[in-house]
Amino acid sequence: MKNISHAIIGAVALAFGLVASAGAGTLEDVQARGELNCIVSTGLQGFAAPNDEGVWEGFDIDFCRATAAAVLGDANAIKAVTATGKTRFTKLNAGEGDVLWRNTTITFVRDVDVPLRFHGVNYYDGQGFMARKDLGVMSAAELDGASVCIQTGTTTELNLADYFRSNGMSYEAVTIEDNAEARENYQAGRCDVYTTDASGLAATRATFPDPDAHVILPEIISKEPLGPATRHGDDQWSDIVTWVLNATVTAEEKGVTSANVDDMMGSNDPEVLRLLGVEGNLGGMFGLNADWAYQIIKQVGNYGEIFERNIGVNTPIGLPRGLNALWTDGGLQYSPPFR
Ligand SMILES: N[C@@H](CCC(=O)N[C@@H](CS)C(=O)NCC(=O)O)C(=O)O
Secondary structure, eight states: OHHHHHHHHHHHHHHHHHHHHHHHOHHHHHHHHTSEEEEEOSOBTTTBEEOTTSOEESHHHHHHHHHHHHHHSOTTOEEEEEOOTTTHHHHHHTTSOSEEOSSOBOOHHHHHTTTOEEOOOSEEEOEEEEEEGGGOOOSGGGOTTEEEEEETTSHHHHHHHHHHHHTTOOEEEEEESSHHHHHHHHHTTSSSEEEEEHHHHHHHHTTSSOGGGEEEOSOOOSOEEEOOEEOTTOHHHHHHHHHHHHHHHHHHHTTOOTTTHHHHTTOSOHHHHHHTTSSSOHHHHTTSOTTHHHHHHHHTOOHHHHHHHHTSTTSSSOOOOGGGSBGGGTSSBOOOOOO
């Protein structure tokens, strides 16, 4: 009896092992499919939203494109799989996407318990509040008793509760599922304030007919390190996503841009030559072509180009680099070395 049950357990374990290894080869799956499935938001201007032609654009979309350039050699070979705050992790872990590029905050519980693999920070953010100017509120400290539009399944929801509790204030939550619903409710006056990541507030305000009628309050009540995530169990794929992000940051630090990357193939900086695959074959170490990072930079650009094009000071979103400046400029963006 004991032997039989052991045999059954062994067979089940073997079957699970096979399933796990069959599902582990995300790189092979993506290459066989010829398309990268990125889980992105349902629509957040500047980060991930369809343009007038229905083509998805934005900061997170560009990182999805960068990943596709690295693994498929084609930044356009992407599919945007939309997810709300609540559905994103379930969708990722159910295999509906290969990677999550969706203004997602790294937290202990998400990393360890959901579980997810995180790969660094593509945007250092923090939670803020937006209110109509005519409300006359100048500070979050004046929000006692306010009604607050808040998206479910987010860190925003948890921080809001912490902030009001620790300041001895109360609020009435108006819960919403996605950013479109938040915009609608806030604009219709169903809540006094809208709270989310400060980048999300700027992005949302930029879509209003009268952005100047709204003020973003000075308080930032949390740390929101936003970054990509993948499933547990596929180290090769996790390494790829980590180094796609690092490649964009190193490229900026080294002055390699989409415009000069061909000239940079003749650089006299050995790290640039390793990054671009002219010397050595870093790409081969995780199953990619030697030119994987060249393709990212040529087709999508370096970190600074991605930032400025989508959300920078010359876009309607108008975000300064702030904490997202390179470490060499006093910011936090810092890539480990390419060697
Ligand atoms: N960073 C926070 C919040 C992320 C979040 O979902 N933000 C909202 C408001 S900016 C959003 O992106 N909405 C887009 C959507 O609904 O799809 C988190 O990871 O929980």
